[in-house]
Amino acid sequence: MGGEIHDECGIAAVSLKRESKALFYLYRLLLNLQNRGQLSAGVTTYNKERPQLINTYRNIGTVNEVFRTSNVQKSMELFRKYAGSKGIGHVRYATCGTNERTQAQPFERKHGRLWKWFSFGFNGNLVNFEKLKKPLVEKTEYHFILNNDTEIIMHYLARELKGYKKPSLKAVFHNLSRIFDGAYNISFIDAYGDLAVCRDPLGFRPLCYAIMDGELFAASESNALVNIGARDFKSLQPGQLISVKNGDIKVETFSRPKRKAHCMFEWVYFANVGSVLDGRSVYVTRTRLGKELAKLEREKITNDHIVVPVPDTAKAAGDAYAYELGVPSMEALIRNRYVGRTFIEGTKREDKVANKYTVVKEILKDKKVLLVDDSIVRGTTSKQIVKFLKKLGGAKEVHVRVTCPPVKAPCFYGIDMSTVSELLLPQYEKELDPNKTSENVLDRIAKDMGADSLIYQTIPGLVNSIGLPKQDLCMGCLTGKYPTTCGRTTYCKALKEFRSGKSGKRSYER
Numbered sequence: 152m153g154g155e156i157h158d159e160c161g162i163a164a165v166s167l168k169r170e171s172k173a174l175f176y177l178y179r180l181l182l183n184l185q186n187r188g189q190l191s192a193g194v195t196t197y198n199k200e201r202p203q204l205i206n207t208y209r210n211i212g213t214v215n216e217v218f219r220t221s222n223v224q225k226s227m228e229l230f231r232k233y234a235g236s237k238g239i240g241h242v243r244y245a246t247c248g249t250n251e252r253t254q255a256q257p258f259e260r261k262h263g264r265l266w267k268w269f270s271f272g273f274n275g276n277l278v279n280f281e282k283l284k285k286p287l288v289e290k291t292e293y294h295f296i297l298n299n300d301t302e303i304i305m306h307y308l309a310r311e312l313k314g315y316k317k318p319s320l321k322a323v324f325h326n327l328s329r330i331f332d333g334a335y336n337i338s339f340i341d342a343y344g345d346l347a348v349c350r351d352p353l354g355f356r357p358l359c360y361a362i363m364d365g366e367l368f369a370a371s372e373s374n375a376l377v378n379i380g381a382r383d384f385k386s387l388q389p390g391q392l393i394s395v396k397n398g399d400i401k402v403e404t405f406s407r408p409k410r411k412a413h414c415m416f417e418w419v420y421f422a423n424v425g426s427v428l429d430g431r432s433v434y435v436t437r438t439r440l441g442k443e444l445a446k447l448e449r450e451k452i453t454n455d456h457i458v459v460p461v462p463d464t465a466k467a468a469g470d471a472y473a474y475e476l477g478v479p480s481m482e483a484l485i486r487n488r489y490v491g492r493t494f495i496e497g498t499k500r501e502d503k504v505a506n507k508y509t510v511v512k513e514i515l516k517d518k519k520v521l522l523v524d525d526s527i528v529r530g531t532t533s534k535q536i537v538k539f540l541k542k543l544g545g546a547k548e549v550h551v552r553v554t555c556p557p558v559k560a561p562c563f564y565g566i567d568m569s570t571v572s573e574l575l576l577p578q579y580e581k582e583l584d585p586n587k588t589s590e591n592v593l594d595r596i597a598k599d600m601g602a603d604s605l606i607y608q609t610i611p612g613l614v615n616s617i618g619l620p621k622q623d624l625c626m627g628c629l630t631g632k633y634p635t636t637c638g639r640t641t642y643c644k645a646l647k648e649f650r651s652g653k654s655g656k657r658s659y660e661r
């Protein structure tokens with residue numbers, strides 16, 4: 152897929168006992184979460200010596216662009232200005248809204264009362280956005296500036312914090328969990344300096360923390376914690392909140408869900424390959440996916456065959472698949488690591504792929520390529536890659552092998568694929584059967600892609616590879632069976648629209 156879809160965000164939080172170095176840690180955590188969003192980055196820090204007790208800095212760009220690290224003087228000014236003992240951070244990739252700075256997080260809400268003056272960062276997506284917005288608009292005359300779910304969360308948090316006495320954050324998140332439907336990991340800080348990080352009751356997105364010498368560090372992924380020196384980290388359990396108040400760190404349960412719904416795509420594609428999510432290593436999962444895929448191989452292997460993994464997310468799976476089959480795994484598709492985001496790359500998918508990869512024809516010439524990719528969502532990138540391998544590289548055959556089962560339905564929980572019409576599979580299959588995809592459909596897709604054959608991972612192969620019970624995973628986009636009420640109703644609506652030819656908009660369009 153090579154970056155065809157994106158996660159929405161990454162969050163971080165730091166609480167130190169004395170030193171005002173929270174921003175240095177936040178910066179490093181966010182750098183290590185850059186894979187989760189490159190559109191904008193931001194922080195809110197707390198410093199009781201400052202008139203601005205909590206102060207937010209956010210901007211468009213990668214973490215290093217936002218923190219101006221190419222200009223030492225400017226960067227140091229920022230680090231001095233936003234120095235604090237506590238803080239929260241955010242990196243964003245937008246599935247909705249524009250690229251403006253106003254969309255960047257954290258979102259700060261100022262108020263004269265210390266507990267009502269707060270800031271927060273959000274990772275996920277609320278499926279019942281419209282339902283949540285309605286009472287605010289109708290009954291209480293709220294005004295919406297950005298009209299996105301982050302703004303909704305801000306209003307609902309503010310509503311929970313009203314009154315003359317500060318409520319406990321456990322009560323606040325408990326109340327929100329009764330009305331929010333969707334994925335929502337939230338980092339929160341107020342002008343008292345109280346800080347909290349919460350994971351939604353189904354645990355769609357990952358969230359980890361480490362406590363070192365009485366100081367708290369939290370991040371969406373474990374690799375960020377390990378890279379700042381944490382030797383021991385834990386996953387925050389779904390429905391839990393970790394908070395720091397007057398220096399005391401406490402883990403509390405604000406909701407007791409009947410099931411979990413960890414997004415399977417985190418292991419397949421999104422998360423950093425070095426991370427461990429809910430006790431399961433991303434690297435080990437990807438190697439298992441490769442081994443499972445090898446069990447499905449039908450191609451008669453010859454000396455002309457080579458395995459080419461799509462970098463970087465299919466590398467671990469591709470190598471394991473190649474090892475199982477006894478075929479060399481070759482880097483014949485090289486990712487151009489320093490391209491980054493640029494307007495020069497153009498808007499055409501072909502131009503983007505051309506900018507992103509280099510093919511090594513010295514490896515590919517006259518070879519039968521087993522191309523291992525992590526997933527196919529829209530199919531546009533895969534088609535371009537197959538074309539490049541054959542036309543530019545001179546490959547004789549290209550057989551596409553996919554480590555994720557077919558994506559047959561949209562995601563309403565914060566992944567950038569929220570309509571049926573944008574997905575490849577529904578264009579070929581009338582009845583979207585989660586348990587099988589006919590050979591005929593696979594042959595047609597392969598043909599349209601310019602490939603010689605196509606094999607996808609199976610759902611049992613995926614579940615075995617992750618190693619968590621099936622009922623603890625969200626696989627809504629593979630099966631059409633969503634773990635929340637609004638997910639289910641939104642899918643029915645989306646499918647109906649798609650079948651009537653009306654689709655094209657997000658089913659929860661703002």
Ligand code: SF4
Nearest residue numbers: 414415562625627628
């Ligand atoms: S629908 Fe798919 S992408 Fe979305 S949270 Fe569930 S598994 Fe992840």
